[in-house]
Amino acid sequence: MKKVLVFGSMNMDLCVSCAEAPQAGETVQGHDFFTNPGGKGGNQATAAARLGAPTVMLGCVGQDAFGAELLQTLTASGVDCSQVVRGVQPTGVAVITRTGAENRIAVSGGANLELTGQQAARLVVENAPDGGFFLAQNECGSAAVQAALCTAKQQGLYTLLNPAPARELSQDVFDSTDLLVVNETECAFYTGVCPETPLACGGAFARLHASGCRSVVITLGEKGSLYSGAEGTFFQPCVPAPQTVDTTGAGDTFIGALAAELLRGGTVRQAMVFAAQAAALTVARVGAQQAIPTRAEVQRYLTGHREKSTTL
Incomplete structure (x- = not known):
C-alpha cells in the first residue's frame, strides 16, 4: 500500500x-x-493522515509524559506511531508566545536530536512503502535528516523536503529531493533572493533548480504559493479563511496536505489548491495539531471558496 513516511520532530x-x-x-x-x-x-x-493519506511517523520522543501524550495524539489522528523510538533524552518542547495572530517560538530539540544517521536510515529501509512518499524537515539532527532522505530516494520513494529551520544542506540532500518546499525566509537563505515579486521568484527558482532540486514550491503566507518544475510554473492564490486566529500550524498543514493529495494521484497544481484550502481552515483555530482539519471539514467549508490557479 502507498503511504506517506514522515521522518521528523x-x-x-x-x-x-x-x-x-x-x-x-x-x-x-x-x-x-x-x-x-x-x-x-x-x-x-x-x-497528511487527517487529510486522507495512510501515514507512518518515524522519529524519537522521550520516555516521559510528554512523549506518551504526543504518541497518543498522533495515533488518534490516524498516524501509525509503531516505529517511533523512545529515547533517553527528554521529549522536545516548543515555548510559544502568541501576540494576536502572530507568534514567537523557542524550541528545545531533546529526543528529536537523538537518532544517528545510521539509525534513521535503518528506520526508512525497514518501513519504506512501495511507491510511497517520504517527507522530512530540519528539526532533527542534520546527519539523521540527510541519511533518511537519501535512503528514501534510494528506496524509490518520492521525496519531499521542507528545510525548516533553514540550515546548510549537502549536495546529496539537494540531489535526493524530488520536491522542495520553502517559505520566504528559507528561500532567501538558500538562494539569497527574497521572493517578493514574480521576477524575484523566477530568480530563486533558477538557483534552486541549479542546486539539483527538480521541483520547488515557495509558500508566501497569506499571499499564496508558487511552483516551478515538471508541470510548469504557476501561482496558487491563498484561499479565504473564515477568520485568522493563529498561524502556528498553517505551513505544516499546507505541506502535509500537499503530500496527501499527491499520494492520491493529484497533480501538483491540484495538490496546491487542496493544500491552500486546508491551511485556510487551520489559521481559524488555535494551536498546531489540534487546529488541523480533516478532509471532510475542508470539503464542507470550501464549497464556493475555490480559487483557480493562474499561470505566471
Whole structure:
C-alpha cells in the first residue's frame, strides 16, 4: 500500500498569549496557557493522515509524559506511531508566545536530536512503502535528516523536503529531493533572493533548480504559493479563511496536505489548491495539531471558496 513516511520532530508546544511580546529583561502578564502536541514532523504527519493519506511517523520522543501524550495524539489522528523510538533524552518542547495572530517560538530539540544517521536510515529501509512518499524537515539532527532522505530516494520513494529551520544542506540532500518546499525566509537563505515579486521568484527558482532540486514550491503566507518544475510554473492564490486566529500550524498543514493529495494521484497544481484550502481552515483555530482539519471539514467549508490557479 502507498503511504506517506514522515521522518521528523515531535514537540510538546507550551503556549501562552499576551498583549505584547516581552522585551529583554521584561516580564509581561500572560493568559490562556495551554499545551498542544506539535513539532513540524508531527504536525505534517497529522495533516497528511487527517487529510486522507495512510501515514507512518518515524522519529524519537522521550520516555516521559510528554512523549506518551504526543504518541497518543498522533495515533488518534490516524498516524501509525509503531516505529517511533523512545529515547533517553527528554521529549522536545516548543515555548510559544502568541501576540494576536502572530507568534514567537523557542524550541528545545531533546529526543528529536537523538537518532544517528545510521539509525534513521535503518528506520526508512525497514518501513519504506512501495511507491510511497517520504517527507522530512530540519528539526532533527542534520546527519539523521540527510541519511533518511537519501535512503528514501534510494528506496524509490518520492521525496519531499521542507528545510525548516533553514540550515546548510549537502549536495546529496539537494540531489535526493524530488520536491522542495520553502517559505520566504528559507528561500532567501538558500538562494539569497527574497521572493517578493514574480521576477524575484523566477530568480530563486533558477538557483534552486541549479542546486539539483527538480521541483520547488515557495509558500508566501497569506499571499499564496508558487511552483516551478515538471508541470510548469504557476501561482496558487491563498484561499479565504473564515477568520485568522493563529498561524502556528498553517505551513505544516499546507505541506502535509500537499503530500496527501499527491499520494492520491493529484497533480501538483491540484495538490496546491487542496493544500491552500486546508491551511485556510487551520489559521481559524488555535494551536498546531489540534487546529488541523480533516478532509471532510475542508470539503464542507470550501464549497464556493475555490480559487483557480493562474499561470505566471
